[in-house]
């Protein structure tokens with residue numbers, strides 16, 4: 001069914017330089033070679049010195065040279081070289097009107113494309129509000145505008161996130177979100193006095209961001225930035241230096257104000273952060289405006305290392321709890337606030353890729369189909385079990401410090417956020433702040449500058465942990481199960497051969513094997529790039545894998 005569907009398809013894929021996009025592109029090339037062509041929209045890049053990087057060069061370095069292709073290249077070099085040609089990059093930007101595509105190319109794309117896979121987005125939980133809106137809420141509308149110009153019957157497949165359900169609890173269905181409700185309104189037993197209108201909300205957000213930008217360059221704020229800079233400065237400043245410092249202060253102020261406004265609105269409405277808030281509005285607007293175009297929405301939870309494809313443990317980037325897990329492995333955090341009676345919804349990347357590819361086959365004119373790529377509904381990984389695997393892994397394969405010693409690891413106690421914060425402040429932050437305060441008043445000869453710098457570095461690390469706690473703890477406390485009955489039924493409808501090739505069965509994940517033996521070694525190899533990190537472990541896995 002899947003192979004038949006992709007025969008002679010021409011796909012437009014966004015986000016091919018990203019984690020999921022790479023996985024999709026690689027799977028298409030390797031296992032669906034009947035596809036006709038894959039156009040990839042890529043932003044032109046810049047080197048450190050400001051010189052341009054072409055989209056072809058970006059794709060070569062970030063996709064083809066990525067480990068997502070290592071096995072394919074090694075096992076079938078000739079076929080790889082042949083099918084690689086099917087990927088055609090072009091310059092574009094989801095935030096530009098008309099996607100910033102040149103006119104002659106636009107015509108060609110409109111003639112040929114019959115499937116759009118929309119994976120490009122910002123996945124920063126705390127991006128500035130306007131940046132998140134323009135990409136996550138309005139970007140899909142630009143793509144939809146392109147879909148409307150296509151000459152063939154085009155299918156629009158959009159990758160969203162299961163967390164568009166925000167703070168909702170219980171079993172969450174594979175259905176579109178209501179178009180006129182925030183999460184807070186969905187949680188309320190009474191109908192809202194004023195229905196939510198995502199378009200009006202986007203306009204209000206953009207207006208407020210413009211106001212903040214204007215305020216940042218106003219005479220009033222210039223005066224504030226100038227006096228703060230002068231107050232803080234311990235020596236005389238030239239006018240050029242002063243201007244530079246003021247400009248830096250202005251940028252930081254604006255960025256912070258834009259981030260805070262996004263977070264404030266998101267939380268007021270019942271989402272956890274600006275990412276899920278703007279992704280939810282992106283979904284709502286697509287559902288509202290797709291018209292005749294068949295719309296398929298795939299909502300993954302937290303995408304982690306691959307189970308098997310392109311190789312066990314393949315991943316790029318640290319996701320949600322990963323930075324904290326790594327900090328724990330390094331002995332830098334003793335605990336993390338989480339509920340012990342809820343699952344952490346993680347899903348291997350290859351399962352997501354396969355659900356995306358299979359879901360497109362279910363598109364129906366004028367209709368919207370939603371599929372979850374998540375595990376909590378059928379095969380939940382409860383927080384205490386996940387932490388047991390983390391501990392097991394780091395006990396067996398410690399992350400050695402610079403002194404070659406294994407850090408001492410403590411047991412997790414699953415404190416509440418408040419308890420964690422009190423313990424963290426009393427044990428780490430306040431003693432450090434006290435030392436920093438004392439050192440400020442002691443003569444230089446008593447406290448060398450090196451020591452002060454070291455304390456400064458520890459303080460930044462503690463601030464980071466504190467920040468991650470705020471950002472990620474909503475996800476380790478969420479008591480919900482994402483239903484995945486539709487994706488499971490889709491998997492069960494496949495022939496045995498296609499089930500083998502496109503595993504989407506979340507019941508097949510053995511967490512005790514996957515988390516400590518595949519995911520964590522994969523993270524250490526591909527993301528932390530530890531020397532030899534994860535390699536021996538993954539070799540163990542490879543020995544059992546085709």
Ligand SMILES: NC(=O)c1ccc[n+]([C@@H]2O[C@H](COP(=O)([O-])OP(=O)(O)OC[C@H]3O[C@@H](n4cnc5c(N)ncnc54)[C@H](OP(=O)(O)O)[C@@H]3O)[C@@H](O)[C@H]2O)c1
Pocket residue numbers: 014015016017018019020021041042043092093094095118119120121122123135159160161162279299300301302303304317319
């Ligand atoms: N990762 C997860 O755990 C997760 C979970 C649930 C849902 N999702 C969804 O899955 C999709 C892919 O996520 P990911 O993890 O692959 O993210 P990612 O690694 O951060 O990749 C994001 C992609 O979007 C592209 N992009 C960013 N801004 C763009 C712009 N203005 N114009 C065109 N392309 C732009 C990036 O291109 P550049 O290289 O040029 O920046 C990159 O290719 C997203 O829609 C995300 O919401 C992800």
